[in-house]
Amino acid sequence: MATLKDEITIGGMKLRNRLALPPLTTNYGSPEGKVTDAILRFYEERSRDVGLVIVEATAVQEDGRILKGSLGLWEDAQAEGMARLAKTVKGAGAAAVLQLNHAGARCHPVGGPLQGASPSGVTFNPTVPAFALNEEQIRQLVAHYARASVRAMEAGFDGVEIHGAHLYLISQFLSPLTNRREDRYGGDALGRATFAREVVKAVRDRLGPGAPIFFRLNAVEGVEGGQTEQDALTVAKAMAGAGVDVLDVSLVPQVTFQEVEGGKLMVASSAFPKDAPPAGNMDRTAEIRRAASLPVIGVGKMGVGSAAAEAVDKWPVDIIAIGRQMIADPDSAGKILDGKTNEVIACEECMSCFGSIRAGKPMKCKVNKELPGGALEPIRT
Numbered sequence: 129m130a131t132l133k134d135e136i137t138i139g140g141m142k143l144r145n146r147l148a149l150p151p152l153t154t155n156y157g158s159p160e161g162k163v164t165d166a167i168l169r170f171y172e173e174r175s176r177d178v179g180l181v182i183v184e185a186t187a188v189q190e191d192g193r194i195l196k197g198s199l200g201l202w203e204d205a206q207a208e209g210m211a212r213l214a215k216t217v218k219g220a221g222a223a224a225v226l227q228l229n230h231a232g233a234r235c236h237p238v239g240g241p242l243q244g245a246s247p248s249g250v251t252f253n254p255t256v257p258a259f260a261l262n263e264e265q266i267r268q269l270v271a272h273y274a275r276a277s278v279r280a281m282e283a284g285f286d287g288v289e290i291h292g293a294h295l296y297l298i299s300q301f302l303s304p305l306t307n308r309r310e311d312r313y314g315g316d317a318l319g320r321a322t323f324a325r326e327v328v329k330a331v332r333d334r335l336g337p338g339a340p341i342f343f344r345l346n347a348v349e350g351v352e353g354g355q356t357e358q359d360a361l362t363v364a365k366a367m368a369g370a371g372v373d374v375l376d377v378s379l380v381p382q383v384t385f386q387e388v389e390g391g392k393l394m395v396a397s398s399a400f401p402k403d404a405p406p407a408g409n410m411d412r413t414a415e416i417r418r419a420a421s422l423p424v425i426g427v428g429k430m431g432v433g434s435a436a437a438e439a440v441d442k443w444p445v446d447i448i449a450i451g452r453q454m455i456a457d458p459d460s461a462g463k464i465l466d467g468k469t470n471e472v473i474a475c476e477e478c479m480s481c482f483g484s485i486r487a488g489k490p491m492k493c494k495v496n497k498e499l500p501g502g503a504l505e506p507i508r509t
């Protein structure tokens with residue numbers, strides 16, 4: 129019988145158990161995209177028990193930040209703080225993977241030549257008009273991902289994760305909702321995966337054969353006209369072919385629409401709503417594992433009760449990631465590993481974490497009052 133406490137090797141990385149912290153944007157970075165004391169504290173507390181920590185979406189370019197306090201690795205000056213962060217996670221006994229992202233048209237409006245970058249000019253944010261990228265700009269972006277991946281590995285991370293989910297730039301290319309291109313970057317699911325494939329290949333070229341590369345994808349987009357389960361299988365296979373080692377399988381459970389003057393803008397969610405049961409993405413995650421023949425990470429309310437322990441036994445899923453519950457109680461993973469689920473201080477699924485960061489504030493939690501607030505300074509190195 130498979131248990132959460134089993135050691136496992138994925139992408140060449142030996143993990144002490146099968147629990148992971150998934151990427152969680154905290155908005156605790158400094159306005160320059162640098163690591164702060166608050167970032168170090170957040171990750172230190174959440175690296176004590178899990179086998180793997182995937183650090184939050186880190187921008188490959190200044191104009192690709194989700195929020196003003198998103199971390200960045202677009203310049204060497206950011207590397208020193210990142211090295212402290214990698215050391216903090218690894219010092220606590222977990223493997224450290226850094227998620228690389230460009231938010232595309234879902235970016236924070238700080239300016240920059242690629243602000244609003246998008247496959248076909250679909251706008252998400254009223255203050256960031258989207259524009260359709262030309263081939264030269266796409267090449268520049270591919271190079272930004274590759275450069276940031278080198279900085280991440282030089283800073284001491286064990287691997288990188290390319291963020292291809294939740295309707296940020298790569299996901300905007302993958303989704304038929306946002307990709308209406310007629311060139312080789314558009315068309316069917318395989319055509320829409322061209323940009324993702326080029327990013328992965330460029331990262332693989334720069335990092336060499338041994339470096340673990342993860343790819344986060346949507347197993348489905350829960351909205352009419354969105355990426356289907358079948359599309360996701362095509363993407364998963366294409367990523368395996370491009371050199372990905374591990375698939376981190378998320379989803380967009382729902383998309384809502386915000387009314388603005390002259391139309392409607394999409395608001396994509398990456399977490400199941402309160403009334404959804406745990407493990408709602410596990411069947412699809414297992415299907416993706418079969419199709420791509422790669423190890424997978426499953427996520428989606430897996431911190432509830434015994435969901436995580438049951439999942440590794442029931443589904444062929446290699447790693448279980450626990451997000452919001454680890455925000456509410458950083459000791460959740462340790463308690464779940466020890467079977468003490470009754471001691472977990474439960475996340476109320478109130479979405480204050482999302483609400484606070486969407487409002488541009490440092491992440492807050494209704495249950496966990498220890499999280500930081502106020503201005504965040506870069507660490508002094």
Ligand SMILES: Cc1cc2nc3c(=O)[nH]c(=O)nc-3n(C[C@H](O)[C@H](O)[C@H](O)COP(=O)(O)O)c2cc1C
Nearest residue numbers: 150151152153185398399428429450451452481482
């Ligand atoms: C506040 C918050 C920030 C998030 N930031 C990221 C992120 O930076 N990158 C990412 O891929 N997913 C992000 N997610 C999605 C989580 O990684 C995870 O997939 C989601 O919360 C579902 O897991 P859960 O039900 O255990 O919370 C975020 C989720 C929350 C709640």
